[in-house]
Amino acid sequence: MTPSSDILASSITDWFTARGWRVRRHQSEMLEAARAGQHALLVADTGAGKTLAGFLPTLADFAGDNPPGDGLHTLYVSPLKALAHDVQRNLLTPIGDIGLNVRVETRSGDTPSDRKARQRAKPPHVLLTTPESLSLLLSYPEAATMFAGLKRVIVDEVHAFATGKRGDLLALSLARLQALAPGMRRVALSATVADPQDFCAWLAPDGDAASVRLVEGEEGARPELSIMNPEDQRVPWGGHAAAWAVPQLYDEIRRNKTTLIFTNTRFLAEYIFQLLWDVNDDKLPIGIHHGSLSKEARRKVEGAMARGELRALVCTASLDLGVDWGDIDLVVQMGAPKGSSRLLQRIGRANHRLDCPSRALLAPGNRFEFLEAFAAQEAVHEGRRDGEDFRPGGLDVLAQHVMACACAGPFDETALYAEVRSAHPYRWIDAAQWQRVLAFVATGGYALRAYDRFKRIVRDRNGTWRLTHPEHAARHRLNAGIIVDSEMLEVRFRNGRSLGKVEESFGATLSPGDTIRFAGMDLEVEGVRDLELIVRAAKKPGQIPSYMGARLPLTTHLSDRVRGLLVDRAGWSRFPDDVREWLEMQDWRSRLPGPGMLLAESFPHQNKHYTVYYTFEGWNANQSLGMLITRRMNERGLMPLGFVANDYSLAVWGARPVLDPAPLLSPDILAHEFVEWVQESHLLRRAFREVAVISGLVERQHPGKRKSGKQVTFSTDLIYDVLRKYEPDHLLLEAAWADARARMTDVGRLGDLLDRAAGQLVHVELDRVSPLAVPVLVMIGRETTPAGAADDELLVEAESLAAAAMRAD
Incomplete structure (x- = not known):
């Protein structure tokens, strides 16, 4: 289908024709939505021309008989700086080929300050930015003038951040932009949205999903996805690095033109890169890319990839999204994918063309990861997506946004309240909660209001709020942001x-x-x-830095599929012999934890008594459960000695046996022990540190000076102790509790697990370790070791444990 000339100028259709392309149905629909003045969400496979579909209405405006004049016309928001730069590179091609007078620029934390100032005074026609940089732009007095003529906002890869705090910040910024430019239309793009209606509600003004047109893309070629199996060895029992696969991976690099290799952590990226160089006898150009490398190093690698100069690139989620390098012919996922949507996103980096299948390999690190990889492979072939659920917007993010609005100029509290409520994550904010937020930004709260440094805004008699001193604006812009990494x-x-x-x-x-x-x-x-x-x-090799970043969570969808594979005995023939034998021996020796069941196994090992709970609820929930169970064991005189968790199971050991695990798993554990544990543990302090920084209560930077991590921690710990004692219902303690429950302990999945235990707990007592328990037991003593650091030792210990577990006597 080709749109009529009154929708798309002949110069643009000629450009499509010259490249041998056609305007796809979903691109036409996006043009029609723009002409009808509709907001739109486009869900289309990678390589379907989503980004071009988002920008086509803008190009059409500038190719028309009355092109727009100076001023900001279109704002593009991306979750990654690398993606914004890639889009700029690819957007300049059609603009130049068609001969359009469109100025395109990027703005991020890496943009020089003089260019930022010039952009505020004389903005380009199209500005490519990130949620954090957009929020900072809105904090300047020039914002009202700069955005007054804005016609369109394009939110790319919306699934990547809409459900988190970055999404909260962007939703508030969109509400602000809508107030400054009432005629602005919102567009969002994604390849991996599981429930489009939820995202339509997030995108829409006032959360009205019906006001957003859902456009679904043409179906692309099915990806070619396979699992790498050891050629001359067995699938490992433990470990996450998939180091065993490196020789085979190197052979794949040699066979292909360009290979993109994804890892789940920065440590693993460095580790796999090192292993590849150890076997790189051909001196192939292989690069590395992750978020902790310098801007210059990342840009150098990105440029080399764009020019086709690298044979392989090892990376993390820093390159998950949207980067269009069409010459990539193979994607490899090292270790478990953790979700079908994430895997689909990564697979889409290969070929990046709708009509050509993307080729990808999965290299599982251990036997459970093989099952996870198999489950993900099935989900991808079925086109099943997964993702995180939406949750209420964070109070710390709202406080930061209120301060940004004050920096831009005085605001009316009633008007800003209505604006905030129009953002989908903040529909839950009532008048009383709104006053609490204003009071916090104004004074820091009841317990801190005596300190002048917390007095940032003040209200006059008419309900208008303004900064108490202009210096607060500079301090806000220096410290604002959502991502709070370790120092x-x-x-x-x-x-x-x-x-x-x-x-x-x-x-x-x-x-x-x-x-x-x-x-x-x-x-x-x-x-x-x-x-x-x-x-x-240096001339000798050294240790690889470890990072304390959040673990990628195993999605509920994928964990359900893995449990289904465990009890699908007829399907085991599809697995490698050693994986099939592992499951057959488990089935013979004990039980297999199918859907709806919680299996607990108890057995003696090395003069201790072990209980392994097969939860499949992810590391966070299992780690939380381990803390709670050991507390209850201690109260009951069972003398717990420790626990270790992975995504699939939890192993707890003690000096005395657990004869009945049911009392340890009763749901009231969340009403009593959970609250006490979180309050006594470091989790709430850590959560408070993050919300204190995001809300602006504690500043990381002062002009010309940055606080060390110890200084920030000391400041937040001091304030935390004061608030716990004198104002336990403080806004930030509430925000910290919300983070600790949802993100750090995954209390939702923990509750589901306890419900399952109450309904169908199966306890099996054994005389020795079971085959299914081996992968978690080999982690004992190494749970604080970066994944991959001790794989060789793991293999030796695993074979010893497995010998006992797999004996038929």
């Missing part, structure tokens, strides 16, 4: 060249003369200066 040290050579960042806690373990491997190089530590780790080239 970092800049890794630099003595000449000042930056390589990237490592966490301060890791840097504290290093002494002069120690060696590390970072950014693919071996480096010797010369010393620490302020917040910089000074290094020089």
